[in-house]
Amino acid sequence: MKRRDFLKWQMAGISLLGTNIPLLAAAEKTFADSPPDVAVAKGAPGPATRAAVNQIGGMGRFVKTGQKVVIKPNMSFARDPESATNTHPEVIREVLVMCKEAGAGRILVLDNVLQDAELCLSRSGIRDVCNAFQPGICHNLAGASFFAESALPQAVEMRSNAFMRDVLEADVIIAVPVAKCHGSAGVSLSLKGQMGLIYDRRSMHSRYDLGTSIVDLATRVRPALAIVDATRVLTTNGPGGPGKVITPGEVIASADPVAADATAVASYEWYGRKMQPRQVPHLRLAHERGLGRMDVEALVTKRVAA
Amino acid sequence: MKPFRRRASGILAHGAQTASLLLFWFLLFSTAWPLAEMLLPADFFLHMDPLAAVLAPLAGREWGAILAPGIAILALSFAAGRFFCGWLCPFGATLDLARRLLRARDPDASKKVKDTFDDGLERRGRNVKFFALAIMLGAAVLGVNDFYWGSPIPLITRFYALLAHPLLLFLSNLGLTLGQPIFAVLDMQALRYLDVPARRFDSLYFLLAFFGLLFWLERRYPRFWCRCLCPAGALLGLASQRPLLRRRVTGCAQCSRCARLCPMGAINPQTMQTRHGECLVCRTCADACPARAITFSPWGLASRYVMENASVKSESAAKLAIPDAPEFKVSHLPPLPSRRAFLGSAGLGLLLAGVQRSGAHSLLNADNRQVSPACIRPPGAIPEPAFLALCLRCGECMKGCPSNALQPAWLAAGPEGLFSPVLTPRLGPCLPDCNACGRVCPTQAIKALPLEEKRWARVGTAVVLQNTCLAWAQGRACVVCQEVCPYGAVKLQKMEGFAVPAPVVDNNRCYGCGYCERHCPVLVSAIVVEPLNALRLTSVSYKQTAQAAGMDYAPSDSHGGKRPDAGHAQDLPEGSLPPGFSE
Numbered sequence: 001m002k003r004r005d006f007l008k009w010q011m012a013g014i015s016l017l018g019t020n021i022p023l024l025a026a027a028e029k030t031f032a033d034s035p036p037d038v039a040v041a042k043g044a045p046g047p048a049t050r051a052a053v054n055q056i057g058g059m060g061r062f063v064k065t066g067q068k069v070v071i072k073p074n075m076s077f078a079r080d081p082e083s084a085t086n087t088h089p090e091v092i093r094e095v096l097v098m099c100k101e102a103g104a105g106r107i108l109v110l111d112n113v114l115q116d117a118e119l120c121l122s123r124s125g126i127r128d129v130c131n132a133f134q135p136g137i138c139h140n141l142a143g144a145s146f147f148a149e150s151a152l153p154q155a156v157e158m159r160s161n162a163f164m165r166d167v168l169e170a171d172v173i174i175a176v177p178v179a180k181c182h183g184s185a186g187v188s189l190s191l192k193g194q195m196g197l198i199y200d201r202r203s204m205h206s207r208y209d210l211g212t213s214i215v216d217l218a219t220r221v222r223p224a225l226a227i228v229d230a231t232r233v234l235t236t237n238g239p240g241g242p243g244k245v246i247t248p249g250e251v252i253a254s255a256d257p258v259a260a261d262a263t264a265v266a267s268y269e270w271y272g273r274k275m276q277p278r279q280v281p282h283l284r285l286a287h288e289r290g291l292g293r294m295d296v297e298a299l300v301t302k303r304v305a306a
Numbered sequence: 307m308k309p310f311r312r313r314a315s316g317i318l319a320h321g322a323q324t325a326s327l328l329l330f331w332f333l334l335f336s337t338a339w340p341l342a343e344m345l346l347p348a349d350f351f352l353h354m355d356p357l358a359a360v361l362a363p364l365a366g367r368e369w370g371a372i373l374a375p376g377i378a379i380l381a382l383s384f385a386a387g388r389f390f391c392g393w394l395c396p397f398g399a400t401l402d403l404a405r406r407l408l409r410a411r412d413p414d415a416s417k418k419v420k421d422t423f424d425d426g427l428e429r430r431g432r433n434v435k436f437f438a439l440a441i442m443l444g445a446a447v448l449g450v451n452d453f454y455w456g457s458p459i460p461l462i463t464r465f466y467a468l469l470a471h472p473l474l475l476f477l478s479n480l481g482l483t484l485g486q487p488i489f490a491v492l493d494m495q496a497l498r499y500l501d502v503p504a505r506r507f508d509s510l511y512f513l514l515a516f517f518g519l520l521f522w523l524e525r526r527y528p529r530f531w532c533r534c535l536c537p538a539g540a541l542l543g544l545a546s547q548r549p550l551l552r553r554r555v556t557g558c559a560q561c562s563r564c565a566r567l568c569p570m571g572a573i574n575p576q577t578m579q580t581r582h583g584e585c586l587v588c589r590t591c592a593d594a595c596p597a598r599a600i601t602f603s604p605w606g607l608a609s610r611y612v613m614e615n616a617s618v619k620s621e622s623a624a625k626l627a628i629p630d631a632p633e634f635k636v637s638h639l640p641p642l643p644s645r646r647a648f649l650g651s652a653g654l655g656l657l658l659a660g661v662q663r664s665g666a667h668s669l670l671n672a673d674n675r676q677v678s679p680a681c682i683r684p685p686g687a688i689p690e691p692a693f694l695a696l697c698l699r700c701g702e703c704m705k706g707c708p709s710n711a712l713q714p715a716w717l718a719a720g721p722e723g724l725f726s727p728v729l730t731p732r733l734g735p736c737l738p739d740c741n742a743c744g745r746v747c748p749t750q751a752i753k754a755l756p757l758e759e760k761r762w763a764r765v766g767t768a769v770v771l772q773n774t775c776l777a778w779a780q781g782r783a784c785v786v787c788q789e790v791c792p793y794g795a796v797k798l799q800k801m802e803g804f805a806v807p808a809p810v811v812d813n814n815r816c817y818g819c820g821y822c823e824r825h826c827p828v829l830v831s832a833i834v835v836e837p838l839n840a841l842r843l844t845s846v847s848y849k850q851t852a853q854a855a856g857m858d859y860a861p862s863d864s865h866g867g868k869r870p871d872a873g874h875a876q877d878l879p880e881g882s883l884p885p886g887f888s889e
Binding site for chain 1: 479482483486495496499501708709737739776782783784785786788789790791792794798806807821825827828829883884885886887888889
């Protein structure tokens with residue numbers, strides 16, 4: 001390119017900018033309008049997931065090009081999506097697609113399930129959508145060799161545990177739980193769901209206080225993005241069901257897992273009752289320890305239809 | 307010795323033996339849930355065990371056509387000798403394989419194989435198998451199963467299923483673990499995340515000692531088990547004293563090469579006479595004979611010069627023998643123990659059975675009392691006395707159990723129930739959608755139930771140990787048992803004076819599957835399955851019996867899952883909080 005041409009192009013560029021000042025201003029305004037704390041999108045599982053994530057800044061806000069992503073779904077039970085014990089496979093598919101669009105490097109969908117692994121992975125429908133997206137990314141890791149000991153320096157009770165090596169190596173952890181009640185933790189959402197990433201979760205029941213150790217866990221593997229699948233909600237007899245399933249058809253997304261969980265608690269009935277987030281011990285503790293906010297009334301929540 | 311061209315009539319026997327062992331391995335290792343529909347049943351070889359075929363129906367007082375192949379083999383032995391031992395038996399094939407492997411490293415080993423035709427130990431040793439057979443027969447007459455100690459196919463099945471297979475899995479997993487960094491670098495995702503689930507079994511030390519000893523003996527006494535100990539071999543040996551298809555010698559040069567090479571030591575090295583009851587029809591001798599004097603045809607050449615009638619010629623034959631041939635003592639022992647010894651052993655078997663039936667554990671289920679709380683039988687196990695009589699201890703059910711829950715018992719079922727399968731929920735639960743154990747049981751000591759029936763074949767009842775349960779004893783919120791119960795049988799009950807709702811078991815809904823015991827976070831499970839209310843039926847429907855008794859199972863699988871009771875949400879007392887929530 002000749003110098004003259006270069007200058008011409010430069011001038012053209014400057015003039016173009018000049019004529020588009022209103023557009024720029026609009027863009028600036030959008031930036032100044034920081035995304036809401038929590039987004040709740042109503043619609044079919046896939047589109048609602050996308051809409052909710054887009055409302056809080058899109059997947060690009062959380063996943064950068066080439067980053068290693070671990071998605072933690074709920075697939076601990078050998079039940080179909082209808083039972084609301086596992087994350088809806090369409091939600092997982094949409095998260096995978098969005099991660100890919102954001103340029104993610106290696107994406108893994110990992111869990112350490114409760115029931116027979118083969119049945120869990122197949123009946124939940126999650127492995128099928130993962131394999132359709134990219135074969136070999138969805139795994140149940142149960143063998144000790146997949147885990148590595150790690151300290152939890154900010155823990156109150158659970159000072160160490162073994163974590164999945166891939167989780168320790170991951171740049172981004174995305175929690176994608178289904179919304180359901182839980183007999184001992186009150187609810188099982190994005191914070192409680194992280195118990196599927198460690199080797200010894202029995203001690204969280206027996207040795208430590210469950211609520212405290214769930215928060216301890218979050219100090220080490222806090223998800224960067226929480227997407228709560230409330231397309232179906234198991235409101236009684238959780239986490240395994242069968243129980244009463246309601247179908248709000250919503251997906252909640254937030255960069256703050258405590259806020260996402262708190263929104264879910266406040267939005268739906270639990271055993272036919274309205275409950276407050278502070279009534280869930282691990283949410284209250286997480287809030288008190290500064291891991292996130294459960295005061296939903298003070299949060300900016302944006303509700304959209306997908 | 308004149309040079310000669312090696313012949314290969316033994317190829318037939320060795321080929322059959324190899325094919326048989328490979329088929330056995332294939333069938334056994336594919337005995338894994340979900341069971342594939344195959345041309346042959348998984349327990350194909352177990353049906354062929356002649357000893358079990360004769361004694362299991364006798365001890366169990368029940369004739370099952372399923373063991374007909376074993377009877378057929380016994381019948382065929384009258385015509386074809388112990389062909390089963392040489393051609394088909396995977397136990398024998400394994401011993402032959404072990405001998406090859408162990409002797410390959412020791413060039414002098416072949417010389418160590420003793421010319422043991424009339425070795426003192428062996429002379430008596432060979433009779434042991436007949437005594438064992440008689441004892442087991444005597445015990446079976448009184449309905450006691452002692453033949454599992456000697457049935458070769460169940461023994462070798464157990465060896466491969468419980469010892470060899472887990473070892474193989476362990477080694478593969480070791481390789482995968484060591485390779486993980488390499489797979490990660492090479493981005494071999496499939497290998498990197500491949501996790502070969504380990505299999506763990508009880509009573510391995512027995513198998514290790516038993517087979518270790520037999521393999522070690524192979525170096526010095528080929529087929530020691532088959533010569534001296536195997537009661538199935540004794541049974542077939544009785545049938546093949548003068549089989550139609552037997553070893554015949556014509557025009558022998560008295561080199562005694564056949565006698566030295568015979569893996570069973572069935573040939574008298576001086577007279578070349580054959581003990582047909584010991585001959586495996588493997589034709590090693592026919593291949594080895596420089597004079598080609600040996601045939602196995604039922605007729606033909608044999609009529610000219612049959613060595614069995616040639617003892618008069620033994621003197622001249624001895625002169626013909628090659629000079630470096632070793633000296634042998636001539637056997638005057640008959641091939642079988644005396645009738646008196648045989649009957650004496652059978653009497654001993656009757657006595658032994660009497661003692662066993664006087665054991666404390668023979669109370670098991672006899673009058674709805676059971677001694678051992680740890681003796682949980684697999685679903686569909688027939689009533690205990692018949693179960694113990696029919697169970698071959700082959701380990702097929704344990705191999706087939708997908709959750710590794712079935713274990714060979716040490717003493718959980720009493721000394722009479724040694725190595726029989728017990729459900730061990732702490733190691734793994736009984737999966738609601740699986741009926742593998744019954745489908746692979748060769749004697750149907752565990753009934754092959756369709757899933758619809760099996761789902762009602764209750765194995766026991768979970769009992770909460772309130773002194774150690776986190777909720778009951780410490781007032782801590784923990785509902786893992788309720789969480790994992792596939793039957794919805796663990797309920798959380800809010801009780802006066804208790805901080806948290808505590809688990810209680812609904813007796814009519816509990817199947818005894820043991821998910822709760824498997825997953826209880828307390829170090830020693832605070833909820834345990836006991837064989838309470840287990841259904842042990844023979845001919846009637848499990849479903850109808852269970853329903854008539856008011857049982858109400860519905861494993862909540864993806865489709866037929868039981869929906870909660872209509873008033874479930876109202877189960878919470880007025881003013882109380884949902885479980886897990888606080889004020």
